Amino acid sequence: LFDVLKQQALGGIAYTLSKDQARATAHRISDFVYEKLTGDKGVFSTRIAYVVKRGTRYELQIADADGAGAQTALASFEPIISPVWSPDGRRIAYVSFESKKPIVYVHHVSENKRQVVASFKGSNSAPAWSPDGKTIAVVLSVEGGSQIYLINADGSGPRRRISNSQSIDTEPRYSNDGKFLYFTSDRGGSPQIYRMGATGGEAQRVTFRGSYNVTPRPSPDGRVLAYVTRDGGKFQVALMDLANQQVQVITDSDRDESPSFAPNGRMILLATVIGGRGVLSAVSADGRIKQRLPYAGGDVREPSWGPFTE
Amino acid sequence: MRVILVATLAAGFVLAGCQTTPEDQSAAAVEDRGKPGAKPGASAKSVERPKIAAVDVTQGKKDAASALKDPASILSKRSIYYELDKYDVKDEYRGLIEAHAKYLRENPGARMLIQGNTDERGSREYNVSLGQRRSDGVKRMMVLLGAREEQIESVSLGEEKPQSDGHSEEAWSKNRRSDILYSGEF
Numbered sequence: 001l002f003d004v005l006k007q008q009a010l011g012g013i014a015y016t017l018s019k020d021q022a023r024a025t026a027h028r029i030s031d032f033v034y035e036k037l038t039g040d041k042g043v044f045s046t047r048i049a050y051v052v053k054r055g056t057r058y059e060l061q062i063a064d065a066d067g068a069g070a071q072t073a074l075a076s077f078e079p080i081i082s083p084v085w086s087p088d089g090r091r092i093a094y095v096s097f098e099s100k101k102p103i104v105y106v107h108h109v110s111e112n113k114r115q116v117v118a119s120f121k122g123s124n125s126a127p128a129w130s131p132d133g134k135t136i137a138v139v140l141s142v143e144g145g146s147q148i149y150l151i152n153a154d155g156s157g158p159r160r161r162i163s164n165s166q167s168i169d170t171e172p173r174y175s176n177d178g179k180f181l182y183f184t185s186d187r188g189g190s191p192q193i194y195r196m197g198a199t200g201g202e203a204q205r206v207t208f209r210g211s212y213n214v215t216p217r218p219s220p221d222g223r224v225l226a227y228v229t230r231d232g233g234k235f236q237v238a239l240m241d242l243a244n245q246q247v248q249v250i251t252d253s254d255r256d257e258s259p260s261f262a263p264n265g266r267m268i269l270l271a272t273v274i275g276g277r278g279v280l281s282a283v284s285a286d287g288r289i290k291q292r293l294p295y296a297g298g299d300v301r302e303p304s305w306g307p308f309t310e
Numbered sequence: 311m312r313v314i315l316v317a318t319l320a321a322g323f324v325l326a327g328c329q330t331t332p333e334d335q336s337a338a339a340v341e342d343r344g345k346p347g348a349k350p351g352a353s354a355k356s357v358e359r360p361k362i363a364a365v366d367v368t369q370g371k372k373d374a375a376s377a378l379k380d381p382a383s384i385l386s387k388r389s390i391y392y393e394l395d396k397y398d399v400k401d402e403y404r405g406l407i408e409a410h411a412k413y414l415r416e417n418p419g420a421r422m423l424i425q426g427n428t429d430e431r432g433s434r435e436y437n438v439s440l441g442q443r444r445s446d447g448v449k450r451m452m453v454l455l456g457a458r459e460e461q462i463e464s465v466s467l468g469e470e471k472p473q474s475d476g477h478s479e480e481a482w483s484k485n486r487r488s489d490i491l492y493s494g495e496f
Binding site: 102125139145212 | 423425431432433434435436438439440442443446463464465466467468470471477491496
């Protein structure tokens with residue numbers, strides 16, 4: 001457990017949420033997990049991060065995977081997006097708009113402090129951790145357009161540009177062995193998912209079905225790629241078997257985004273909108289079981305499932 | 311400096327030359343010091359404190375800066391709107407961009423932030439990139455019209471700060487936009 005962060009720069013206050021709200025969510029998740037994953041105790045000790053919007057207030061919250069013990073790591077009057085856990089579970093990188101433009105921060109969870117890691121001219125966003133936790137891939141517009149760069153996770157040293165196109169290259173994600181980066185690019189005319197070496201170089205296209213495939217999220221075992229596909233105006237989560245390129249759409253709503261694998265690869269947490277409200281949804285990796293996880297009194301989005309921490 | 315020196319010297323001459331007429335002396339001294347350009351006396355009529363033409367750089371800036379907020383001025387118009395999936399500036403906004411570029415040209419110290427935005431559909435991060443395309447396009451146009459690169463920063467807010475909260479095409483069309491901000495507003 002850790003203290004709530006005071007957002008001093010904004011003059012805002014961070015306060016502990018009433019436990020009632022977290023508990024309702026907690027019971028649903030733990031029921032679901034208990035029913036479907038009996039004996040899989042790994043995920044109970046993991047944590048999740050997500051963003052809650054209530055009125056004009058945004059909060060980055062961290063909770064146990066069963067939803068208990070939600071705490072606010074950042075409270076802001078401006079949006080927060082793209083939270084991602086470091087591989088060691090001690091830090092979260094995220095994008096904050098508190099300075100009227102996107103800037104990437106790394107939050108040290110148990111020490112309750114944060115640092116800016118990317119604040120170049122233009123926009124800074126889409127952080128992704130390398131498996132060794134030393135490098136963060138980010139998307140910068142400092143040299144024009146949106147391109148992928150590598151920076152040291154502690155913010156030191158120069159940036160290294162690794163994508164080189166006249167198009168949008170964004171949403172980088174490392175493969176679990178750290179050798180490749182999956183990313184979204186519209187270099188072919190429409191947004192599709194590509195893969196290139198972790199230090200850049202030639203990219204191969206990965207998705208071919210449909211005209212909008214974004215947000216690549218490789219599974220922890222590297223066998224499957226989750227992503228968001230648009231079909232007939234509906235945005236849904238799909239899984240591609242990387243061995244045979246077979247695709248299965250696993251959700252049936254129309255505004256899905258931000259899929260995040262549990263560290264055991266057997267569940268996916270994603271954000272969706274039901275009845276005008278932002279809610280989280282937990283889906284089994286085979287798509288058969290779905291559970292909705294609303295947040296009382298607010299819109300919840302941008303989930304990120306943390307790693308195993310032994 | 312030179313002017314003052316001359317005046318002082320002139321005063322010295324006057325005083326020296328008018329020892330026997332104390333009235334003249336004091337009158338001359340007072341006149342000399344009190345009124346710029348006043349003639350101190352017959353013997354020093356070449357000395358005049360020239361009028362200084364005042365240059366007030368605050369007035370122009372105040373006028374220009376207030377135009378940024380004046381509803382009657384085109385400079386108070388700060389938003390450019392886009393068709394779906396587009397980032398080129400429609401002809402109807404050309405005049406607006408020209409006016410802002412002119413302001414930047416004429417006010418080299420002015421700083422601008424351009425924020426690009428999208429409607430809510432699709433990936434948040436991909437929308438940050440699409441918004442960036444929009445603000446980059448406006449910046450490029452302004453630089454071509456004579457604004458300096460250093461005066462402008464183009465950024466994106468993606469779908470995160472909609473102008474309209476609805477979920478209809480009408481709302482979405484208001485959210486696909488670039489917003490122009492000046493120092494003090496960001």
